[in-house]
Amino acid sequence: MSELARLRWKCRRGMLELDLLLRAFINGGYAQLDAAQRARFDQLLDYPDALLLEWLMGRIRPTDKDVVQLVDKIRAAAAP
Amino acid sequence: MEKRSFDTLIIGAGGGGLRAALQLSQAEARVAVVSKVFPTRSHTVAAQGGVNAALANVLPDNWHWHMFDTVKGSDYLGDQDAIEYMCRAAPRAVYELEHFGVPFSRLETGKIYQRAFGGQSRDFGGEQAVRTCAAADRTGHAILHSLYQQNIHARTHFFDEYFAMELVQNQDGYFLGAVAMNIADGEPILIEAKTTILATGGVGQLFRTNTNALVNTGDGMAMALRAGIPLQDMEFFQFHPTGIAGKGMLITEGARGEGGYLLNGDGERFMERYAPNAKDLASRDVVSRAIATEVREGRGVGPNRDHVLLKLDHLGADIVKKRLPGIRDMVMTFLHTDPADTPIPVYPTAHYTMGGIPTDRHGQVVVPVQQGAEEPVPGLYAVGECACVSVHGANRLGGNSLLDILVFGRAAANHVIEQLKEQRYHQPIPGDAADVALERLARWNRQGKGESIAALRAQLTKAMEDHCGVFRNEDVLQEGQQAVLALRERLQDAYIDDHSQVFNTARIEAMELENLVDTALATVSSALARRESRGAHSRIDYPERDDQQWLKHSLFSLEDLKMDYKPVRMKPLTVDSFPPKKRTY
Numbered sequence: 001m002s003e004l005a006r007l008r009w010k011c012r013r014g015m016l017e018l019d020l021l022l023r024a025f026i027n028g029g030y031a032q033l034d035a036a037q038r039a040r041f042d043q044l045l046d047y048p049d050a051l052l053l054e055w056l057m058g059r060i061r062p063t064d065k066d067v068v069q070l071v072d073k074i075r076a077a078a079a080p
Numbered sequence: 081m082e083k084r085s086f087d088t089l090i091i092g093a094g095g096g097g098l099r100a101a102l103q104l105s106q107a108e109a110r111v112a113v114v115s116k117v118f119p120t121r122s123h124t125v126a127a128q129g130g131v132n133a134a135l136a137n138v139l140p141d142n143w144h145w146h147m148f149d150t151v152k153g154s155d156y157l158g159d160q161d162a163i164e165y166m167c168r169a170a171p172r173a174v175y176e177l178e179h180f181g182v183p184f185s186r187l188e189t190g191k192i193y194q195r196a197f198g199g200q201s202r203d204f205g206g207e208q209a210v211r212t213c214a215a216a217d218r219t220g221h222a223i224l225h226s227l228y229q230q231n232i233h234a235r236t237h238f239f240d241e242y243f244a245m246e247l248v249q250n251q252d253g254y255f256l257g258a259v260a261m262n263i264a265d266g267e268p269i270l271i272e273a274k275t276t277i278l279a280t281g282g283v284g285q286l287f288r289t290n291t292n293a294l295v296n297t298g299d300g301m302a303m304a305l306r307a308g309i310p311l312q313d314m315e316f317f318q319f320h321p322t323g324i325a326g327k328g329m330l331i332t333e334g335a336r337g338e339g340g341y342l343l344n345g346d347g348e349r350f351m352e353r354y355a356p357n358a359k360d361l362a363s364r365d366v367v368s369r370a371i372a373t374e375v376r377e378g379r380g381v382g383p384n385r386d387h388v389l390l391k392l393d394h395l396g397a398d399i400v401k402k403r404l405p406g407i408r409d410m411v412m413t414f415l416h417t418d419p420a421d422t423p424i425p426v427y428p429t430a431h432y433t434m435g436g437i438p439t440d441r442h443g444q445v446v447v448p449v450q451q452g453a454e455e456p457v458p459g460l461y462a463v464g465e466c467a468c469v470s471v472h473g474a475n476r477l478g479g480n481s482l483l484d485i486l487v488f489g490r491a492a493a494n495h496v497i498e499q500l501k502e503q504r505y506h507q508p509i510p511g512d513a514a515d516v517a518l519e520r521l522a523r524w525n526r527q528g529k530g531e532s533i534a535a536l537r538a539q540l541t542k543a544m545e546d547h548c549g550v551f552r553n554e555d556v557l558q559e560g561q562q563a564v565l566a567l568r569e570r571l572q573d574a575y576i577d578d579h580s581q582v583f584n585t586a587r588i589e590a591m592e593l594e595n596l597v598d599t600a601l602a603t604v605s606s607a608l609a610r611r612e613s614r615g616a617h618s619r620i621d622y623p624e625r626d627d628q629q630w631l632k633h634s635l636f637s638l639e640d641l642k643m644d645y646k647p648v649r650m651k652p653l654t655v656d657s658f659p660p661k662k663r664t665y
């Protein structure tokens with residue numbers, strides 16, 4: 001529980017785009033991740049906002065295959 | 081309660097806070113920076129366009145032309161001494177950034193790349209100037225990361241993920257630091273300081289549709305208000321006509337520049353009625369007000385008829401993909417539709433807070449004293465978007481806010497350095513100094529059933545959008561003020577369910593809502609009082625600028641919701657004053 005709480009605050013970013021995408025994901029798709037994926041999500045949040053934005057807007061594909069998967073899941077969680 | 085002591089406490093780690101911190105740390109002062117999010121996640125990262133300085137790398141330019149544009153852009157409400165100071169200091173501020181490691185884009189000559197932005201001219205209102213220095217489209221990111229690295233190097237002490245709750249002052253009104261809460265474990269801490277600098281950023285989250293990060297809840301402005309400091313010029317809020325409806329992200333003018341146009345719920349190209357010549361490319365405020373009017377009069381789109389459409393599909397997929405790739409990515413990500421096929425739902429989006437905590441050009445917070453001139457508040461400074469110095473007046477020019485945070489971050493720090501020389505010791509802190517903050521914390525730990533914070537916040541931001549957005553008149557604003565007052569009452573009866581101590585986001589959001597409500601009250605009350613149209617504040621019932629009565633700054637105090645006014649500083653430091661003229665572009 002406190003782990004989720006910590007990540008929820010870590011999803012507060014400097015850009016509205018990231019706030020909206022990450023908030024939707026932490027309240028939705030995150031629950032379905034396994035332990036390894038959750039750890040990867042935590043690591044993903046360590047990247048600077050400018051790079052996260054490029055990834056999450058689909059402008060640049062990350063090189064790591066696992067990160068690609070996670071990015072796709074976050075993008076899918078952005079409900080219109 | 082834990083207590084720590086520093087020479088200077090800086091609340092906020094955006095560009096403004098970090099620029100001040102660096103100057104102080106390099107001067108060997110003991111500096112603490114408190115930030116509710118990790119410093120490099122401050123909202124400054126979102127700035128893409130760039131920072132203005134008359135470097136003349138592309139075309140001839142000088143600071144005096146930059147000053148003219150800023151005064152005119154402010155609709156003559158900007159203080160001309162502060163504006164002269166900022167424009168003169170701009171080139172140095174940019175070269176300093178270069179020295180700190182900001183990777184500016186380059187021209188072929190090797191000089192810093194500059195781009196053209198709206199509102200910039202050569203020779204006092206002549207041809208377009210080229211004045212905005214950029215590091216690709218990541219200028220804010222580059223500035224924030226470079227300043228953070230420099231601060232680490234200079235040994236600035238960071239309290240990351242600490243939420244500042246209230247300022248601390250003694251009976252004589254001297255500011256002595258702040259009470260903050262460690263978000264990780266919920267523990268309060270008293271941070272004692274000889275001087276305190278507020279650098280908490282703007283309050284875009286006041287409006288349902290806005291471009292700002294969720295952290296921009298005006299905490300510093302609200303703390304100042306509660307400490308008895310009035311807020312200045314809060315009625316001036318910059319809106320952009322086309323944000324993605326219900327989400328806020330900006331769709332640049334470029335989309336309409338390429339031939340996109342707006343449609344209402346009847347499928348009508350309504351801008352033809354409001355601006356027969358310029359149509360969809362009319363000025364920002366005209367387009368914004370037209371959209372709000374269509375929606376108010378029931379001609380909106382969607383189940384709630386609360387937005388209009390921006391149509392691009394007639395341009396053809398090729399043009400949309402080639403010329404508007406950024407907009408297409410964003411719309412596809414958030415709406416799962418392709419603007420090459422489907423029109424985009426849009427509504428005016430709140431972008432920048434011109435008003436804030438009143439300061440002089442040294443960043444010292446100033447308040448009027450009885451009938452006399454204003455005086456500095458001992459121990460308290462403010463810089464950046466939370467402050468009103470006032471260089472933006474009634475309307476900010478693009479590229480001037482990054483400049484503002486750099487120039488006045490540095491200026492405030494230099495003033496503090498001088499003050500610290502005279503003040504070697506901390507003043508005693510009154511025993512009850514932290515009581516207000518602790519009571520506030522305890523209040524949100526109480527059990528009970530009541531209104532939900534999320535629902536109240538949604539109602540507040542909707543009320544502000546409908547009653548204090550781009551469509552303003554006496555009745556609408558009066559209703560807005562009543563709505564905000566009623567929500568403020570209801571907030572007294574709100575409870576949160578989560579009383580855990582570790583990263584309790586619910587409690588932070590409750591305190592952020594308290595801050596939003598107080599700044600909302602300042603904004604709507606100031607807008608109601610100002611019976612003229614100037615810059616970003618436009619009243620349907622008072623469509624003209626009225627220099628006779630209203631060439632003055634507003635000051636709103638929380639006590640009795642009192643409005644007060646003070647003159648605009650029309651006299652620059654060394655050059656002649658720019659007298660008010662009609663503002664045409």
Ligand SMILES: Cc1cc2nc3c(=O)[nH]c(=O)nc-3n(C[C@H](O)[C@H](O)[C@H](O)COP(=O)(O)OP(=O)(O)OC[C@H]3O[C@@H](n4cnc5c(N)ncnc54)[C@H](O)[C@@H]3O)c2cc1C
Pocket residue numbers: 091092093094095096097114115116117119122123124125126127128129130131132220242243244245279280281282291292293295296299300431432463464465466478479480481482483485
């Ligand atoms: C999308 C977008 C694009 C922009 N582009 C440009 C541009 O191209 N050029 C330009 O000049 N301007 C631009 N601006 C405006 C500019 O980015 C901001 O005005 C500026 O970055 C504000 O900086 P700041 O240091 O005042 O505050 P911020 O960067 O907002 O930082 C505020 C800091 O205060 C902290 N804080 C707030 N409350 C608390 C609290 N209670 N406790 C502890 N810490 C707290 C936050 O954690 C953060 O560290 C843009 C704005 C937006 C929204």
